[in-house]
Amino acid sequence: MSLLEVSGLTVGVEHSPHALLRDVDFTVEAGQIMGLVGESGSGKTMSALAIMDLLPAGIERRAGTVRLDGRDLVAQDRETVDRNANDMTMIFQHPRSALNPTMRVGRQIGRALEINQDMGRAAARSRATEMLNHVGIPGADRVARAYPHQLSGGMCQRVMIAMALACRPRVLIADEPTTALDVTIQAQIFDLINDLVEETGCGVLFITHDLGAIAEMCDRVTVLYGGQVMETGDVRQVFTDSRHPYTQFLFDAVVREADPSVEEKDVNFALQGCRFGHRCPYAFDACAEFPLLREVDTGHLTSCFLHQKENALGSA
Amino acid sequence: MALLEVRDLHKSFGHGRTLTPAVRGVDLEVDRGETLGLVGESGCGKTTLGRVVVGLQEPSSGAIYFDGELLDGKMSRPEYRRRVQMVFQHPAQSLNRRMRVDTTLAEPLRLLKVAPRDEVAGRIDEVMRLVGMGPDYLKRRPGQLSGGQQQRIAIARALMPGPDLVVLDEPTSSLDQSVRGRIIALLRSIQEEQDVAYVFISHDLSTVRRIADRVAVMYLGRIVEIAPTEQVFKDPQHPYTKALLSAVPSMDLDNRGSRIILAGETPSPSDVPVGCSFQDRCPLVHERCGLEEPRLVSLGDGRKVECFAVTDPN
Numbered sequence: 001m002s003l004l005e006v007s008g009l010t011v012g013v014e015h016s017p018h019a020l021l022r023d024v025d026f027t028v029e030a031g032q033i034m035g036l037v038g039e040s041g042s043g044k045t046m047s048a049l050a051i052m053d054l055l056p057a058g059i060e061r062r063a064g065t066v067r068l069d070g071r072d073l074v075a076q077d078r079e080t081v082d083r084n085a086n087d088m089t090m091i092f093q094h095p096r097s098a099l100n101p102t103m104r105v106g107r108q109i110g111r112a113l114e115i116n117q118d119m120g121r122a123a124a125r126s127r128a129t130e131m132l133n134h135v136g137i138p139g140a141d142r143v144a145r146a147y148p149h150q151l152s153g154g155m156c157q158r159v160m161i162a163m164a165l166a167c168r169p170r171v172l173i174a175d176e177p178t179t180a181l182d183v184t185i186q187a188q189i190f191d192l193i194n195d196l197v198e199e200t201g202c203g204v205l206f207i208t209h210d211l212g213a214i215a216e217m218c219d220r221v222t223v224l225y226g227g228q229v230m231e232t233g234d235v236r237q238v239f240t241d242s243r244h245p246y247t248q249f250l251f252d253a254v255v256r257e258a259d260p261s262v263e264e265k266d267v268n269f270a271l272q273g274c275r276f277g278h279r280c281p282y283a284f285d286a287c288a289e290f291p292l293l294r295e296v297d298t299g300h301l302t303s304c305f306l307h308q309k310e311n312a313l314g315s316a
Numbered sequence: 317m318a319l320l321e322v323r324d325l326h327k328s329f330g331h332g333r334t335l336t337p338a339v340r341g342v343d344l345e346v347d348r349g350e351t352l353g354l355v356g357e358s359g360c361g362k363t364t365l366g367r368v369v370v371g372l373q374e375p376s377s378g379a380i381y382f383d384g385e386l387l388d389g390k391m392s393r394p395e396y397r398r399r400v401q402m403v404f405q406h407p408a409q410s411l412n413r414r415m416r417v418d419t420t421l422a423e424p425l426r427l428l429k430v431a432p433r434d435e436v437a438g439r440i441d442e443v444m445r446l447v448g449m450g451p452d453y454l455k456r457r458p459g460q461l462s463g464g465q466q467q468r469i470a471i472a473r474a475l476m477p478g479p480d481l482v483v484l485d486e487p488t489s490s491l492d493q494s495v496r497g498r499i500i501a502l503l504r505s506i507q508e509e510q511d512v513a514y515v516f517i518s519h520d521l522s523t524v525r526r527i528a529d530r531v532a533v534m535y536l537g538r539i540v541e542i543a544p545t546e547q548v549f550k551d552p553q554h555p556y557t558k559a560l561l562s563a564v565p566s567m568d569l570d571n572r573g574s575r576i577i578l579a580g581e582t583p584s585p586s587d588v589p590v591g592c593s594f595q596d597r598c599p600l601v602h603e604r605c606g607l608e609e610p611r612l613v614s615l616g617d618g619r620k621v622e623c624f625a626v627t628d629p630n
Contacts, residue, residue, distance in 0.1 A: 212565030
């Protein structure tokens with residue numbers, strides 16, 4: 001059984017037929033890092049928010065389950081979901097805007113402990129300082145008394161990570177944790193996340209648009225496009241033997257800078273069929289149907305009829 | 317003779333206790349038709365250096381020679397402004413959104429009075445051809461263009477007066493990956509045709525590698541290494557350059573975990589340590605680094621490095 005299992009997750013705008021996420025499936029294993037990669041607007045952050053039950057107003061979850069250790073999180077009532085901060089936490093892309101600007105950072109971390117772990121104020125304070133120390137902040141005592149605006153971006157992101165890890169969650173969701181940071185600071189944060197996985201055995205959902213970051217950090221990867229999972233599998237499988245035309249295109253864009261040939265086809269792919277259909281050079285009749293994820297190799301799944309056709313032809 | 321020569325350039329902001337040196341003694345040359353990449357992390361002074369070169373900011377001290385002539389308070393002269401142009405990071409903000417493309421492009425010629433009015437239309441056509449955009453875009457306003465198209469118009473505007481040098485400040489950082497590639501290809505073809513020199517400022521090392529002939533690496537207001545592009549990427553000398561390059565995530569699955577992790581963060585520019593500015597984070601630091609300031613020393617093959625451990629190992 002996987003630590004975190006997302007299946008059939010479908011999210012849309014209220015009163016609109018359009019889906020932002022369609023039938024999204026993936027799993028996160030304990031002690032592993034699962035990468036979630038895609039272009040802007042592909043639904044990476046929306047997936048994370050749906051898992052955390054933090055969808056903005058006007059966006060609704062239409063179907064799907066989120067299971068932590070087999071326990072269905074979606075079916076539970078609101079109060080139980082809140083208490084799951086001990087199970088699952090998230091670090092956001094812009095640390096400075098995710099922190100409370102009017103509260104000293106030590107206190108912010110302390111609050112997480114008081115609420116989720118019934119700690120007393122004094123105990124929470126010393127544990128907060130301990131956590132800051134733990135994420136490599138020099139002079140943790142001093143930093144605990146600082147406000148977010150007094151800290152650099154890299155420092156704020158460490159504070160976010162300290163806060164997220166204070167309750168020792170089983171799953172950590174990192175939504176583009178280093179996009180706003182310089183590369184040398186990014187390397188430090190990556191190192192920190194790797195150490196934490198090794199040390200605590202937590203599972204990480206690592207969201208990024210950077211394929212290089214996926215190659216550096218992740219064990220497995222899920223590729224999203226238009227709210228649909230295109231391909232999922234071991235990083236090595238997906239990087240060296242990508243099966244979905246979109247994944248291949250994504251690698252071309254980064255590695256070989258190819259120009260995608262955009263051809264309009266008459267199916268309204270936004271409402272039905274494969275989301276990559278209108279840009280896919282191989283699209284054929286079957287693509288007007290929604291392609292489900294199918295295994296092409298052990299643990300390597302892709303949602304493309306091309307492979308199902310090939311397989312069908314192969315077996316015929 | 318170099319087209320642009322910068323000697324011991326300093327630029328500080330504020331005064332007294334708030335004095336913040338952004339550029340601290342930079343020497344560099346840019347040749348005609350060449351691209352110099354200027355890389356470094358946020359706050360290293362690369363943008364300030366670019367703005368001083370263009371004349372948007374007065375240097376605090378130091379000398380700038382353009383085409384052999386010392387520019388001493390002459391930077392606001394139309395002649396210099398015609399020959400040195402700038403392209404900014406966010407095209408949507410650097411274009412006047414109420415102005416049509418044709419008016420935007422005519423503006424530099426009108427202000428600098430470098431071309432008679434009847435030649436303006438011809439020049440606009442030529443520049444639009446250079447940036448690969450058809451005449452039907454001329455009547456549009458920036459809001460009717462995509463980010464990539466806007467940046468092409470910003471480049472076209474910079475080319476209008478026929479400059480010898482264009483300073484490009486993060487021109488592709490706000491664009492998507494695929495658009496980025498096209499802008500780089502465009503800049504290269506313009507350079508071949510017009511023999512214009514670029515100073516290409518970016519924090520994105522892979523983009524710089526694709527366009528620059530030489531690369532200067534900045535740290536805390538100083539150039540710590542300057543060398544031909546491939547030498548910088550294949551055989552970096554300065555410990556900061558090495559760490560910076562190794563920190564860029566690579567797609568190579570067989571080379572995981574080979575990053576050099578630097579300790580700490582870049583010190584504040586208002587609180588630079590005595591001696592080498594990189595000493596607090598440097599793996600090669602020794603006693604001398606805290607006593608003496610290293611200087612850029614030539615390694616003899618077009619490479620210059622500012623590090624005692626590299627240039628003076630004993």
